[in-house]
Amino acid sequence: MLNPLPATLAALFLFIAPAAQAADSLDNRIGEALFRRMWVAAPTATQAADGLGPLYNARSCATCHPRGFGGRPPDPAVKGDQGVGYAIKLNNDPVYGRQIQSNAILGQVIEGRPRVTYREETVRFPDGGTVRLRRPTPVVEDLGYGPFAEATAMSARVPPRVHGMGLLERIPAEAIEAEAARQAAGGGPAAGRVNHVTVDGVRQIGRFGWKAMHPTLNHQDSEAFSLDIGMSTPAYPEPWGDCTPAQTACRSAPHGDSKQFEGLEIPSTIIGLIDGYLRDLAPDGGLEAPKDKAGTALFADTGCAACHRPSWRTAEDPAQPALSNRDIFPHSDMLLHDLGPGLGDQVPMGEANGSDWRTTPLWGLNRLAAKDGELSLLHDGRARSVTEAILWHGGEAQQARDRFMALPGDERKQLVRYVLGL
Ligand code: HEC
Ligand code: HEC
Structure with missing residues (x-):
């Protein structure tokens, strides 16, 4: 719903509080109900x-x-x-x-x-x-x-948490395909793939769900x-x-x-x-770059950012001005990765086989930080803490997991703190 304010005031309002603006619309309140x-x-x-x-x-x-x-x-x-x-x-x-x-x-x-x-x-x-x-x-x-x-x-x-879905929906399809091509050409252990799904006769990029089955x-x-x-x-x-x-x-x-x-x-x-x-349910966090520079570097050096790609820019959509042309920081490449038999099962979905999972967006974890140790992370909720979640990473993420294992204790804590701040 477009707001009825004069254009200049509306622009200012959009600029400072896009999520709040959207959340206040009548359609939104009906949608929530x-x-x-x-x-x-x-x-x-x-x-x-x-x-x-x-x-x-x-x-x-x-x-x-x-x-x-x-x-x-x-x-x-x-x-x-x-x-x-x-x-x-x-x-x-x-x-x-x-x-x-x-x-x-x-x-x-x-x-x-x-x-x-x-x-x-x-x-x-x-x-x-x-x-x-x-x-x-x-x-x-x-x-x-x-x-x-x-x-x-x-x-x-x-x-899963369902905040920020509208922004993830607005990441251009070509940019996600390009990310998969970049990883394939890079020769590193992370080689993410798109889960293509055909809906209404149109082959599209799967984005939502633990295996990216829904476009x-x-x-x-x-x-x-x-x-x-x-x-x-x-x-x-x-x-x-x-x-x-x-x-x-x-x-x-x-x-x-x-x-x-x-x-x-x-x-x-x-x-x-x-x-x-x-679509308008804002992620708490993830709308600006993380301030913790040392944590950002550690996240990249440990190999986490290879899949948990920090940022994207959303596409223009005249019908969704609040979601358009924004830099977002979900920390996911939106691609499938084989994380090995420890997390795998025998239930393939589309082009995702049993051990392929979509890189989970990490934004919004800040709201759960106080509960680290009693969380329910990963697709089946087995990990009670960020540390446990990392230790379950195998397959394409084995190297990043091993690097995490080898970090000195204070750097492990620093990395976990960074993730819990996203
Ligand atoms: C019985 C519990 C249950 C109910 C009821 C339910 N969901 Fe879910 N929802 C799930 C589970 C489990 C998943 C993950 C499914 C998967 O990918 O395997 C999920 C996934 C999602 C996702 C994808 C999130 C992401 O990160 O990609 C969205 C969006 C969502 N649900 C919205 C809804 C909406 C809207 C409704 C009501 C119409 C609804 N759900 C009802 C359990 C539920
Ligand atoms: C090869 C790709 C890859 C790498 C590298 C990687 N991850 Fe992941 N990560 C994933 C995938 C895929 C999942 C979803 C797995 C599942 O749910 O079974 C995931 C899930 C997670 C989760 C759970 C989130 C939630 O809400 O359930 C956390 C936390 C996490 N990763 C942190 C990290 C950290 C920290 C690192 C670096 C040490 C890292 N990951 C490296 C692909 C990767």
Whole structure:
């Protein structure tokens, strides 16, 4: 929504507080309300908020991305704990589909309860310090529809932070392709690749999700409605979400498609408002260059910046002046890297194989700095601290990890402090 202020004043306002300006618009507040809305099962009298499930994981976006932050895995020490937004993806099981839905509307059977068990390991630094790592094995308890097919594999995921998505969406596609070409020509260990995905017949650059499977925020948000909430959108029009033909009770349950909503449960206007809200949800930090110069140098010298590319410049978009032509500091090259078998599993997605992950943007970690030691970092939330996250890096990042291991203790601390300041 364009603001109604006189042009000069508006320009000044945009210059000093673009995020605040965007966040104040009415569309944004509606988008936020929809992000938090608890959807309900069909049928209801109003039809405006129904269509949940029949099988689903959570009833709102915000349940899994509270205030735009990420989630966490279940705590095996707490009986029945489900974590926050923890989900298990499958390589397309013929009965369970692409994800385990851990909830169901009345009268339907849940698919199972995603859990995790850990094996603890100790890693010793050359200078004597130690870190405990926990190696996860995902499990699904109480499978509701019989055993998995023999070829079925699992990949556990926690919800990522969703700040700054609009800015990442505006990084020019050619610039991302150029970064991949530059890394390939550089001959270093980091050789990132684009995950190309074809949506509506157009081959595009995947940007969002742990494996960069989604080219646009709209596509990512639409898949969330389908897989996580069980509601149809223009991009995923099946009202039963992830239910397979084998799940007949789910397929034949009442659904919330309605004429006034384009024959869908979530029409383009509603998903558009949610996309818009997320597009303007500013990252806390990452809008200017880090001030810690020594930390910046250490981050580069250790080899982190080879993938966690500090900065990009966004493209011009007349419809999105607040997101256009800006230098941003997400600390990600937006590319896939093979981080080795320690982080890998057997669930490929598009051109990403089981051990390929998109370099996670590190901006916004400053908001979590006080919690280092009880965080849920990496795709399955196994790392409780930045140090643990680094020590899980293998494959293309093995050299950077080994350099980190070899740093003197005070420089290790300095590097971690730098990352937690982003
Ligand atoms: C059950 C929990 C759950 C719900 C509900 C949920 N998400 Fe997510 N979300 C996730 C997980 C898990 C991922 C990571 C998926 C992956 O890449 O494997 C994710 C990824 C995302 C991303 C990509 C972020 C990035 O860094 O690339 C966005 C954006 C997002 N979700 C938005 C939404 C929106 C909008 C809704 C509501 C329509 C929603 N989510 C509902 C769990 C959830
Ligand atoms: C070869 C590319 C590469 C290099 C080099 C690299 N990283 Fe990463 N980093 C990644 C990828 C890919 C992920 C996502 C892995 C996953 O979730 O399983 C990641 C994840 C992370 C995370 C977790 C973020 C989160 O929110 O979950 C942190 C922290 C991190 N890296 C810091 C570093 C630091 C510090 C260095 C240097 C010592 C480094 N990385 C070197 C590619 C790299």
